[in-house]
Amino acid sequence: MTPEIGIDLGTASVLVYVKNKGIVMNEPSVVAIDTTTGNVLAVGEEARLMIGRTPGSIIAIRPLREGVISDYQVTEKMLKYFIEKVTGGVSMFKFFKPKVMVCVPSGVTEVEKRAVIDATMEAGAREVFLIEEPIAAAIGAGIEISKPNGCMVVDVGGGTTDIAVISLGGIVESTSIKVAGDTFDEAITRYMRKNHSMLIGERTAEEIKKTIGTAYPREEEVFMEIRGRNLVTGLPELREISSTEMLSALKECVVQIADAVHSVLEKTPPELSADISDKGILMTGGGSLLWGLDKLIQKRTGIEAYVAEDTVSCVARGTGEALNSLKYMSHNSYKKKY
Numbered sequence: 001m002t003p004e005i006g007i008d009l010g011t012a013s014v015l016v017y018v019k020n021k022g023i024v025m026n027e028p029s030v031v032a033i034d035t036t037t038g039n040v041l042a043v044g045e046e047a048r049l050m051i052g053r054t055p056g057s058i059i060a061i062r063p064l065r066e067g068v069i070s071d072y073q074v075t076e077k078m079l080k081y082f083i084e085k086v087t088g089g090v091s092m093f094k095f096f097k098p099k100v101m102v103c104v105p106s107g108v109t110e111v112e113k114r115a116v117i118d119a120t121m122e123a124g125a126r127e128v129f130l131i132e133e134p135i136a137a138a139i140g141a142g143i144e145i146s147k148p149n150g151c152m153v154v155d156v157g158g159g160t161t162d163i164a165v166i167s168l169g170g171i172v173e174s175t176s177i178k179v180a181g182d183t184f185d186e187a188i189t190r191y192m193r194k195n196h197s198m199l200i201g202e203r204t205a206e207e208i209k210k211t212i213g214t215a216y217p218r219e220e221e222v223f224m225e226i227r228g229r230n231l232v233t234g235l236p237e238l239r240e241i242s243s244t245e246m247l248s249a250l251k252e253c254v255v256q257i258a259d260a261v262h263s264v265l266e267k268t269p270p271e272l273s274a275d276i277s278d279k280g281i282l283m284t285g286g287g288s289l290l291w292g293l294d295k296l297i298q299k300r301t302g303i304e305a306y307v308a309e310d311t312v313s314c315v316a317r318g319t320g321e322a323l324n325s326l327k328y329m330s331h332n333s334y335k336k337k338y
Contacts, residue, residue: 003098006320012158017320067105067160079123097126107176134164137284140318141308150272156287181287191249200228214247215254216292258300280304284314
């Protein structure tokens with residue numbers, strides 16, 4: 001029997017859904033490669049632990065940037081590893097090549113779509129379908145998208161934030177901006193360098209974001225101790241930072257997301273605007289867990305914003321569930337066979 005797989009090919013992590021099994025894998029989108037031989041040493045969580053800690057002969061690569069493939073060959077190797085792992089290894093894989101549905105940001109170009117399709121085919125898929133992230137997120141959150149009712153989805157991922165108004169199974173208005181989880185990390189790193197003369201790594205910035213990252217003023221300030229390298233002395237240093245500082249560090253990024261939501265609402269037909277005002281704005285993706293982001297959007301638009309349950313896996317679950325409706329997905333998918 002041909003396996004059917006849904007893949008949320010994210011900038012920060014890859015989630016894999018197998019039909020009738022649910023989500024079977026959630027791994028970071030990182031590959032560790034030996035530069036002397038070109039061999040893959042580790043993929044996923046094992047490779048992520050190597051970021052910033054590798055000798056000269058090993059590099060830990062994130063092959064996806066801002067929602068699209070930046071390193072084709074490494075992406076292909078990573079996909080092949082994940083597909084083989086969930087289909088039972090190379091022997092099974094040889095005889096039962098899977099049907100794969102991959103989600104992509106709503107604003108990708110045809111060239112970027114082609115890169116995703118070709119990389120998935122080279123990784124061993126028999127047939128490839130594409131689905132746009134906001135549609136997958138809405139399906140995964142349990143919204144009935146086939147009805148003539150408007151719903152608005154804000155999917156804040158690692159590389160992109162996809163904002164879309166959906167009705168009758170298709171996207172009416174949408175935008176995709178390259179401001180998301182990775183941008184938050186970069187903003188925190190810049191803030192620490194500029195205001196504290198301290199250099200921190202990717203993993204530390206991510207930890208700060210998750211622990212005290214703030215998009216909207218908190219009633220009670222929280223603090224965190226972090227370690228980094230002092231740029232003046234060149235020595236390791238321990239420093240305490242506050243959520244108020246993080247509000248300042250992330251202000252520019254979160255305002256861009258709120259502005260993009262406002263912009264899409266401005267272009268939305270009035271009947272659908274009324275539906276959205278009634279139902280609220282659905283937020284999905286790991287980036288939507290940033291404290292206060294829903295409050296900021298709610299304040300900016302005047303419409304209630306709420307974060308989906310199990311928000312990180314919404315897109316993957318929706319991608320997998322869409323496998324059950326392949327014959328209805330033609331206007332939202334793209335496929336290629338051998």
